[in-house]
Structure formats: structure tokens, C-alpha cells
Amino acid sequence: MEATRIPEPSEPRHAIRIVGIWAGLTVICVPLVIFVLGPHIPPGHASQQSSDQHQINVVLTTLATPIVLMVWVYFGYAITVFRQAGETIVDGPPIDGNARIQLTWLSVTSAIVLGLAVYGTIDLFSASAAGAGGGQGPNPLAKPANVGSALEVQVIGQQWLWTFRYPGYGGVETATLALPVNREIAIHVTSLDVAHSFWAYELGVKADAIPGSDNVVYVKPEQIRSFQVRCAELCGLWHGHMNTTGRVLSQPDFGSWIAQQEQQYAAVTKQLPPYSHVYYPSPLRRAP
Amino acid sequence: MTRRLAGIAIALAVLIGLVILYSSEFLTNAPAAVPASVQGGTAHLTLQTVPTYGHAPEPDWVSYLVQDPSGHWHHSTIFKLPAHSLVTVTLYQYDTSSGLRNPFLAQVRGTVDGTATLNGKPFSTASSDEASHTFTVPDLGLSVPLSGISSSAKNPCSAAPCPLSNDHNTITFSFRTPGPGTYRWQCFVPCAAAFIFGNGGPMQTIGWMSGELVVS
Ligand SMILES: [Cu+2]
Ligand SMILES: [Cu+2]
Numbered sequence: 351m352e353a354t355r356i357p358e359p360s361e362p363r364h365a366i367r368i369v370g371i372w373a374g375l376t377v378i379c380v381p382l383v384i385f386v387l388g389p390h391i392p393p394g395h396a397s398q399q400s401s402d403q404h405q406i407n408v409v410l411t412t413l414a415t416p417i418v419l420m421v422w423v424y425f426g427y428a429i430t431v432f433r434q435a436g437e438t439i440v441d442g443p444p445i446d447g448n449a450r451i452q453l454t455w456l457s458v459t460s461a462i463v464l465g466l467a468v469y470g471t472i473d474l475f476s477a478s479a480a481g482a483g484g485g486q487g488p489n490p491l492a493k494p495a496n497v498g499s500a501l502e503v504q505v506i507g508q509q510w511l512w513t514f515r516y517p518g519y520g521g522v523e524t525a526t527l528a529l530p531v532n533r534e535i536a537i538h539v540t541s542l543d544v545a546h547s548f549w550a551y552e553l554g555v556k557a558d559a560i561p562g563s564d565n566v567v568y569v570k571p572e573q574i575r576s577f578q579v580r581c582a583e584l585c586g587l588w589h590g591h592m593n594t595t596g597r598v599l600s601q602p603d604f605g606s607w608i609a610q611q612e613q614q615y616a617a618v619t620k621q622l623p624p625y626s627h628v629y630y631p632s633p634l635r636r637a638p
Numbered sequence: 639m640t641r642r643l644a645g646i647a648i649a650l651a652v653l654i655g656l657v658i659l660y661s662s663e664f665l666t667n668a669p670a671a672v673p674a675s676v677q678g679g680t681a682h683l684t685l686q687t688v689p690t691y692g693h694a695p696e697p698d699w700v701s702y703l704v705q706d707p708s709g710h711w712h713h714s715t716i717f718k719l720p721a722h723s724l725v726t727v728t729l730y731q732y733d734t735s736s737g738l739r740n741p742f743l744a745q746v747r748g749t750v751d752g753t754a755t756l757n758g759k760p761f762s763t764a765s766s767d768e769a770s771h772t773f774t775v776p777d778l779g780l781s782v783p784l785s786g787i788s789s790s791a792k793n794p795c796s797a798a799p800c801p802l803s804n805d806h807n808t809i810t811f812s813f814r815t816p817g818p819g820t821y822r823w824q825c826f827v828p829c830a831a832a833f834i835f836g837n838g839g840p841m842q843t844i845g846w847m848s849g850e851l852v853v854s
Contacts (some may be wrong), residue, residue, distance in 0.1 A: 370840060506740070509837055510824065512774055513742050523742040542739050543828070543835055587842045591776070591822050617763040618745035631739045 364431065376416045379560045383415050384408065393554045396598070398570040398576060400554030406473060414464065488538075488564040488627065500536040500568065503529065504625070507539070507546030507559035510580055510588035521625040522612045527596035530604035531574050538567040542631050547583035550596060558580060564627035571598040663721055669714035671847040671852050674725065675707035681815075683721050683753030685712070686730040687771050687784065688808075692797025693845075699840040700771075700829050700847065702731060703798050713797035715849025719815050724750070725816075726812040727782075732795040733770040735786030736829045736836065741766035743826045746811070754811035756785055771825040774853060776820060777843075782811050815853045824848035 388408045393400040434440075444514060475492045486492075494500070505527070506514040515523045527550075529535055539548045539557040546559040551570070581592035585596040599607060613618075674681040683707040691701045691713065703711045719725055738744055742767040746754050753760045770786030787794070787805045794802035825847040828836030840846030 405699055450782070499701065506827075508740055511774075513740065523740075525742075525776075527749065541839055544772070583777060586849065587844070588822055588838070594776070615742075615745060618742055621741040621763075621766045634735070 368424055368427050371427070372416070373421050373483065375419050375423065378420060379415050380412060383412050388412070393552055395589070396552040396571060396573045396575060397554055398572060400552060400570070401405040401572070402476075403554045406470070409469075410466070413466070417462075427595065467500075475566050486566070488566055490566050490568075493532055494568050494570070494629065496534050497568070500534040501530065502536045502538060504525070504627075505537055505539045505548045505557075505559065506629075507541040507543075507548065507581065507585075507592075509543050509586050510592040512548070512592065512594055513527065515609060515622075515625060516611075517625045520612055520619060521622060522608070522619050523622055524611045524615065526594065527579060528604060528607050529569075529571050529598050530601045531571050531598050533570065534572070534602070535569050536629055537567045537569060540628055542629055544585050545583050546581045546585050547594065548581045549582040550577055551580065553596075558583065559611050562628050562630065573602055574598050617638070647783075657719040666770065669716055669849070670691070670703045670710045670712070671716040671718045672706050672714045673718040676720055676723075677838075679720075680725060681723050681725045682691050683717060683719070683725055683727045684729075685727065685773070686798070686800055687733050688795060688800050690796055690798075690799040696839070696846075697797075699707045700831065701798060701840060701845075702771075702825075702847065702849070713798065715845050715846065715847075716852060717849070718852045721815055721818045721853050723813055723815050726813055727773070727810065728786060729768060729773065729782075729809040730800065730802065731784045731787070731807040731809055731830070732800045733786055734791070734794075735768045735770050736770070736827050737767045738769045738783070738826065739828050740826070743774065743781055744769060744783050746782050746833070748778055749782065749813050750776070751760055754782045754809055757808055769827050771827050771829055772824065774826050775821050775823040778813065778816065780813050781826070782809065784809050792838040815851070818854050821851045821853065822848065 388411075391404060391411060393403055395401045395404060459621045485613070499537070502517050504517065506513045506515065506523075512523075512527070513523050513525060514527045515521055536554065537557070539559045540563060541559040541561045543561060545561075547556060548559050549556040550620070553569050553571060555567050555569045557567045575598055577594050577596050577598065579594045581589055583589075585592065623631070652688075676682075676684040686703045688701055688703065691697055691699050693713075701713065702715050704714055705711055706718055706724065744764045746752060746762045746764075748809040753762045755761070756764070764783035764785050766783075768785045769783045771784045772781055773784065785807055785808055791805035793805050794805070795801075795806070827839070828841065829847060830836050830839045830841045833841070834838045841848070844850075
């Protein structure tokens, strides 16, 4: 940084001042980010997957804090201290290479970016994050350990409504989504018409709903609570209204809820097509 | 150089003007809200669904219409209803069947006793293939399938508003309105003839196969 100005004997040591201010602010701000802002960073702790995403978001925000501070501190210092007095604007001396700064710059940024890439990749395949943010089709690379005992729930998008099918309960289709707490859930997402995107925000789950395609995501809800379901893919006139409120229920409550749904929709369940991971409904077009 | 710049500036101004005109036209051309007739705390909403509107701007489009308290039919899908009230709906259905894309919507949901009537007979599930339209308010959990008339009907209607002398089905149901708010409703049968997947045109335009309940 000294290279941008011709050092004069009376000149203070700008680099040391800037680093000093930056280090002081970093020591103050990083704990604030971790302990004060951290707990409020989305998406919270409603599921194993959202807890994992929350942790990643806290790590990334914490790492970004010193970098943002360095930019701001240098920026603020430059516009206050290096401001040119008077009216004439004179170019400074041309800057030649500074091997030390360039080497430091390259190695620090490479270490951060490559480190995060490794961290992110390991986390993506870890058991805790398995399947969240899925979009890998019917056979996701990352699966939870107990995938065999997962409860299968199908999410069906259509213009402009989400419906849900439970193949383990007679293939009943419901207008609301309820999931049992502390149970691994395999969510199979598909669509009957255009591309939609199933986004259960607080559960940390988002997967594209594509006609003729089966997108699998896994989630393990850990809190009994409600959550928002939105469509995250522009899908036509009422896209902005394509939302609903889902619920995580205790296991007994889920049992009685699903029994009640089976009873309520018994007649219409007989008209549904056999449960399948994709549907090719007829009519796709209206007869002329 | 100056002339070229002026030319570009004028072209840009015209383009921006057109974008503003189009956006404001799009945002302000919603159909007028039509109130239901209210008697003794109960609102009565009378609707019809027609296979072809029969007039400009889209004579071939399928559409809903609504009757105002004085009995006039309006080409609108925005209905004003009182809050926390019983609403009885009478719907004259003049269209033939297209069939539901999702048979789940053949179930009557959210009406006062979970049923509706078709030509006087109560029902709680329709035949998915016979549905011509639905009247569905997703946020209220309300959905009623509307069965189509026979495709060999002798006296079908071709231009709105359709008189009762044309072949039709009469569907009735009632539901309770929640607190004040605006609730979208729509048809879930892909009934837009000549559009890909039956989901374009009237299915994508307020005033035809979807609209709003303005509850106040
Ligand atoms: Cu959508
Ligand atoms: Cu329709």
C-alpha cells in the first residue's frame, strides 16, 4: 500500500495504521457476528439440514467479516487521509510490481477459496446435510445413513397448487403437508405441468419440481412447528400465491392426522392414478 | 454525430414510453369488482361458466361471469363478499368436460357440510373426467368441481351471458368467508382450448378462469 505514494520522511506509516485499525475492528466485530448476529442467521434449526446450513452460513459470514472490514477500512482511510488538497489533480507515480504484496494476496485468497471449496464439498456429502438442496434427480449422491427406513412423501406441483401424496398410507393425496418429527423423510418432488420449485424454507429444503422428473431430497425435522412452503420458480399468473403452511407434528399426532386424511379423501383416492414417481397426466391438452 | 445521438435518444425515449404504457395498462386493467347480493347476513353469489365468451377482446376464450345484485351479468372474476359470513353460491355451468389434470381436485372441500349439489343432487366427489371447471380458493381450502354438460347437448350456449334456456348444469354450495382480505381463486381444469397444456390464455389472465374474492 505504501507503493501508491512516494514515501516522504515526514509521512506516517500508513500500512501499519491501516492494519492496526483493521485488526482492532476485526477483534470487535468477529465475536459480534458469531454470538450476536449468528443465532439470527437463517434458516434456523427446524431440521437437521437447516441446522447444518445455519452453521455454514455462520462460518461464511464470520470469514467474510475481516475481508469486508479490510475493504471498508482501506476505503475510508484512503478517502480521508489520501485526499488531494487544492484544485490541481496530478497523477501519482506509476506502480511497479510488489512481489511481497502480490504473493500474500494470491496465497491468502487461494487458501480461503480452496479451503471453502473443500469444506463445502465435504459438508455436502456428510450425513447431516444429505440431500438438502437436492436437485440430483432420483438417485442423489448424498443419502442419509438410514435412507431405507425413511418415510416417503411426494410433493406435486401444478399451476398453482401444491399437493402431497403418502405412498405408505394408501397413496392418499392431501392439500396440506404434515411431517412427523425426528424421522428421516424422503421427499420426492415432481410436477404435473410446468417447472415449479418446492421450497420449505425453515426446513432447509429446496428442489425443482419438473414434469416427468423425480427429484429427491431428504430432511429430518427436529422441531414441532409450522413452516412455509413456497414456489421458487416463476411459473405463471399465480406463482406468487403458490404457497402453503406445512406442519411438523409429533409422531402420534402425525398418525392421527394421516388416518383422518385417508378417511376424508377415501373416495377421491380411488380416482387417483397409481402412485408413481412421475406422472404423465391426460389430458395434457384440452380436446378441441 | 449529434444527429445520431439525438436519434438514439428519441428511440430510447419511445421504447421507455412503450414499456411504461404497457406496464401501467397491465397493472390497471383488472376487471371491476362486483358485489354479491346480501340478505339478512347471507351473501348470494351467482356465477356462470361459458365455453366461449363470444365478444371482444377474446370471443373464443372460456370464461366465468358474475351476476350483480340487480341481476345483470358482468364479465368479471373479482367478487366482493362480506367478512365472517355465509356465502351461498349458485353456478350455471354451460361448458362441456375437459377433465382434471389432478383427480384430487374432484373432491369437494371446504364447503359448509363438505358437499355441493349438482342439479339438485348432493355430491362430495365428482368424476375427474367429467369436470369442466373448478371453483377453488386454495387459501380457504375451498374447492368445488363443476361437471360439464354432455358433448352431444342439443342446445349449447356460444356467447355470454348464457340464458337458462341453453343446456347447463346447476351447481350450488355454500361456504363461510374468513376475516377481511383478498383471496385468489381459480379453475384447476386445464380448460384453455388451443393453448399448450390447456393452461394459457384464459387460465393465465384475471377476468376469465381466475380472480379474487375481496372480503371486507
Ligand atoms: Cu410454481
Ligand atoms: Cu376452467
